Amino acid sequence: MPEGKLCNKKPITTEEQLHATLSDTRGVQYYREMEELDVDKDALWGTIQKTMKSRTKTWLEICAHCGMCADSCFLYLVNDKDPKQVPAYKIQSTLGEIVKRKGDVSNEFMRHCMDVAWSQCTCCNRCGMYCPHGIDMGVMFSYLRGLLYSQGFVPWELKIGSGMHRIYRAQMDVTTEDWVETCEWMAEENEDEWPGLEIPVDKEGADIMYTLNAREPKHYPEDLAEAAILFHLTGENWTVPSEGWEQTSLSMFAGDWEACKQQAETVYAAMNRLKPKRMVGTECGHAFRATMTEGPYWAGYTDGQPPVPSIHYVEWVAEVLRTGRLKIDPAKRIKEKVTLQDSCNYIRNAGLRETTREIMSYICEPGCFVEMKPNREHNFCCGGGGGFNGVGRYRPQRNEALKMKRDQILATGAKLVIAPCHNCWDAIRDLEEEYEIGIRWSFLKPLLIKMAVIPDHIEHVEW
Amino acid sequence: MYEFITGPLLWITFIIFGAGCLARVIWYIKGLDWKLDRVAYRAFPVQGMKGALRSIGYWLLPFGTHSWREQKFMTILFFVFHIGLVVTPIFLTGHIVVLAQRFGISWPTLPAVLADILTVGVIVSGILLAMRRFALPEVRIVTTAYDYLLLVITVAPFVTGLFASLHSGGDNTWLMLHILTGELMLVAIPLTKLSHFVLFFCSRGQLGADYAIKRGGMRGKPIIW
Numbered sequence: 001m002p003e004g005k006l007c008n009k010k011p012i013t014t015e016e017q018l019h020a021t022l023s024d025t026r027g028v029q030y031y032r033e034m035e036e037l038d039v040d041k042d043a044l045w046g047t048i049q050k051t052m053k054s055r056t057k058t059w060l061e062i063c064a065h066c067g068m069c070a071d072s073c074f075l076y077l078v079n080d081k082d083p084k085q086v087p088a089y090k091i092q093s094t095l096g097e098i099v100k101r102k103g104d105v106s107n108e109f110m111r112h113c114m115d116v117a118w119s120q121c122t123c124c125n126r127c128g129m130y131c132p133h134g135i136d137m138g139v140m141f142s143y144l145r146g147l148l149y150s151q152g153f154v155p156w157e158l159k160i161g162s163g164m165h166r167i168y169r170a171q172m173d174v175t176t177e178d179w180v181e182t183c184e185w186m187a188e189e190n191e192d193e194w195p196g197l198e199i200p201v202d203k204e205g206a207d208i209m210y211t212l213n214a215r216e217p218k219h220y221p222e223d224l225a226e227a228a229i230l231f232h233l234t235g236e237n238w239t240v241p242s243e244g245w246e247q248t249s250l251s252m253f254a255g256d257w258e259a260c261k262q263q264a265e266t267v268y269a270a271m272n273r274l275k276p277k278r279m280v281g282t283e284c285g286h287a288f289r290a291t292m293t294e295g296p297y298w299a300g301y302t303d304g305q306p307p308v309p310s311i312h313y314v315e316w317v318a319e320v321l322r323t324g325r326l327k328i329d330p331a332k333r334i335k336e337k338v339t340l341q342d343s344c345n346y347i348r349n350a351g352l353r354e355t356t357r358e359i360m361s362y363i364c365e366p367g368c369f370v371e372m373k374p375n376r377e378h379n380f381c382c383g384g385g386g387g388f389n390g391v392g393r394y395r396p397q398r399n400e401a402l403k404m405k406r407d408q409i410l411a412t413g414a415k416l417v418i419a420p421c422h423n424c425w426d427a428i429r430d431l432e433e434e435y436e437i438g439i440r441w442s443f444l445k446p447l448l449i450k451m452a453v454i455p456d457h458i459e460h461v462e463w
Numbered sequence: 464m465y466e467f468i469t470g471p472l473l474w475i476t477f478i479i480f481g482a483g484c485l486a487r488v489i490w491y492i493k494g495l496d497w498k499l500d501r502v503a504y505r506a507f508p509v510q511g512m513k514g515a516l517r518s519i520g521y522w523l524l525p526f527g528t529h530s531w532r533e534q535k536f537m538t539i540l541f542f543v544f545h546i547g548l549v550v551t552p553i554f555l556t557g558h559i560v561v562l563a564q565r566f567g568i569s570w571p572t573l574p575a576v577l578a579d580i581l582t583v584g585v586i587v588s589g590i591l592l593a594m595r596r597f598a599l600p601e602v603r604i605v606t607t608a609y610d611y612l613l614l615v616i617t618v619a620p621f622v623t624g625l626f627a628s629l630h631s632g633g634d635n636t637w638l639m640l641h642i643l644t645g646e647l648m649l650v651a652i653p654l655t656k657l658s659h660f661v662l663f664f665c666s667r668g669q670l671g672a673d674y675a676i677k678r679g680g681m682r683g684k685p686i687i688w
Contacts (some may be wrong), residue, residue, distance in 0.1 A: 051499055053494040053495070053496045053499055053500070054490060054491045054492075054493070054494025054495060055494070055495060055496075055499075055500050055666075055669055057494070058491060058662055058665065058666050059666065061656055061658075061662075062656045062658065062659040062662050062663070062666065063605075063656075064610075064656070064659065065596075065602070065605040065606050065607065065610050066537070066602065067599060067601040067602035067604075067605060068530060068534055068537060070601035070602075071533065071534070071601075072530070076601070081600070081601065083600045083601050083603070083604035084604070086601045086604060086605060088605045089604050089605050092605065128670060129529070129530070129686070129688065130529070130530040130533075131530070132522055132530065132541070132663075132667075133659065133662075133663055133666045133667060134518065134522075134666050134667040134668075134669065134670030134671070135666065136670060136673075293677060293678065294501055297497075297498060297501035297503075298501075300498070302497065302503060302505070302506055303503050303506040303507075304497075304501070304502070304503035304506065304676065304677055305503075348678075348686075349678045349679065350678060350679040350682055350683065351674075351678065351679020351680060351682050351683030351684050351685070351686065352679065352682065352683045353683065353684060354683065354684055355683060374529075376687075377686055377687065378529055378687075
């Protein structure tokens with residue numbers, strides 16, 4: 001059977017396809033069909049010839065096989081230094097083989113590549129920092145994921161995820177109506193406590209256009225309310241777009257580049273329509289990567305910049321703390337040992353390491369903040385990045401992977417972990433469920449609201 | 464024979480080496496693609512160049528990066544090996560004498576003792592690098608026969624050179640072997656992955672530019688390698 005009903009080379013573009021795939025619990029039929037899926041060898045080799053230029057070719061060719069990348073990879077370390085987890089081995093034995101064989105590979109080999117690409121690499125890009133040649137295997141794995149996706153060899157959840165983006169322009173089935181209603185609901189829900197609180201939709205020319213993660217309106221809309229309260233407290237002139245509000249991109253994890261482009265363009269269209277001074281995105285790492293770092297390239301902007309200056313939530317928080325627009329009540333600062341998770345996507349891959357530390361200096365009593373080791377751009381992945389958290393097929397491997405973060409956190413002695421990234425937040429929640437080390441974890445927003453000094457002109461009704 | 468290997472063969476070697484290296488660099492740069500690499504090279508040439516030089520600079524410095532500091536044994540081997548490889552042939556008195564005789568140009572040379580130390584350093588570190596390949600599971604799994612072959616090609620001119628300098632009187636077999644192995648290495652540079660002789664700078668520079676332009680260099684703090 002060349003093409004399966006659910007598992008095939010075509011992306012999900014209709015609700016009908018989406019529901020059929022979703023109803024195949026845990027992808028049982030999907031993965032069974034994958035075993036029969038033909039590899040279109042000509043198309044695979046054709047794509048490689050068109051898209052693999054000197055950077056990747058050189059990386060594959062000049063790898064000195066020195067093994068210095070081994071210790072940089074947390075998956076190698078948590079898997080008892082299994083040589084099969086050495087980054088150079090992982091990429092050479094997958095992408096390297098496909099290239100060497102000019103795309104002439106079997107179905108079985110492609111499934112093996114899928115397992116490696118999604119369960120042995122989170123695209124955290126740490127190995128690139130430890131390779132003398134600067135060979136970034138995370139970038140190559142992302143490229144490999146694109147090749148695998150184009151051939152239909154992609155984990156079930158990510159096929160669905162990228163389909164969601166293609167259909168709803170969101171990683172979950174949140175329609176424009178659902179979204180706008182959620183905004184109204186959250187504003188109403190909180191205006192008794194915060195009279196005058198608004199969530200302005202589609203306001204033109206605002207100072208800030210806020211974008212977020214579909215999980216927030218779908219599963220914990222209080223996050224949106226918290227964002228609104230903080231904008232309210234700081235007197236921001238802000239808005240959310242009715243369309244183009246979703247900043248994340250599961251299609252980036254899936255390697256569905258066309259969906260990535262469509263998703264980013266939806267946000268840029270909102271920028272062009274509402275003409276805000278700048279965009280602020282929520283506390284999410286990969287959303288930032290998809291929309292601010294990679295998105296402009298997918299959309300074809302030659303300067304690699306989104307249409308308006310765009311910042312991560314932590315940059316906005318640091319700014320309002322620095323300028324005194326948000327004041328922290330010294331009595332309410334964190335007085336226990338607390339540690340901070342550095343998200344690969346905006347710390348290592350966007351240079352914001354000092355920004356989050358600046359925030360910590362405002363919200364913690366001196367001496368309470370304990371760094372993980374290693375930290376900043378050298379920090380390890382949370383254990384669930386790059387889509388790893390969301391793929392049921394790889395849950396056992398993901399749970400193993402969490403051990404690195406568990407041990408890093410334990411070594412700090414902190415019981416509170418601040419994780420301003422959805423993926424990291426999830427991974428840390430899961431590691432507590434799995435290993436019960438007795439920690440709490442939090443985004444910044446709820447902590448900031450609890451600690452903020454409410455300005456005199458802002459009415460606050462205590463409940 | 465001696466005439467041939469120090470005459471036409473030497474010229475052919477130099478041409479393959481020079482043109483080959485140049486072609487490698489040109490081919491690399493021409494193959495950079497802002498859209499596929501997702502790095503706006505052209506839009507930010509100054510930032511890109513700065514990031515590239517920074518990245519190259521830190522990695523050329525012994526113990527200059529986290530990676531070098533974490534793997535001290537490898538770092539020492541690496542630098543002893545590579546410094547010897549590059550410095551010895553360029554500043555060896557024996558080479559400069561020939562250069563002066565044939566072309567009338569010369570430059571300062573290494574004291575003989577230092578040249579010997581560097582040469583022995585290349586040989587010993589080469590052997591240790593080979594042993595490391597064999598001994599460490601994480602290196603063994605990525606090692607191929609080709610890697611050992613390249614080590615042999617690289618170290619051979621130093622072994623033969625050392626013997627040639629020890630047997631300077633009469634028989635010139637070692638000298639001939641030295642010239643041939645040296646030529647083999649030079650030819651192998653552009654044609655094998657010894658091309659990292661030039662491509663290291665390209666690849667290292669590219670990642671530096673990537674970080675400087677796209678991955679935070681223009682937003683937050685420059686990366687600490």
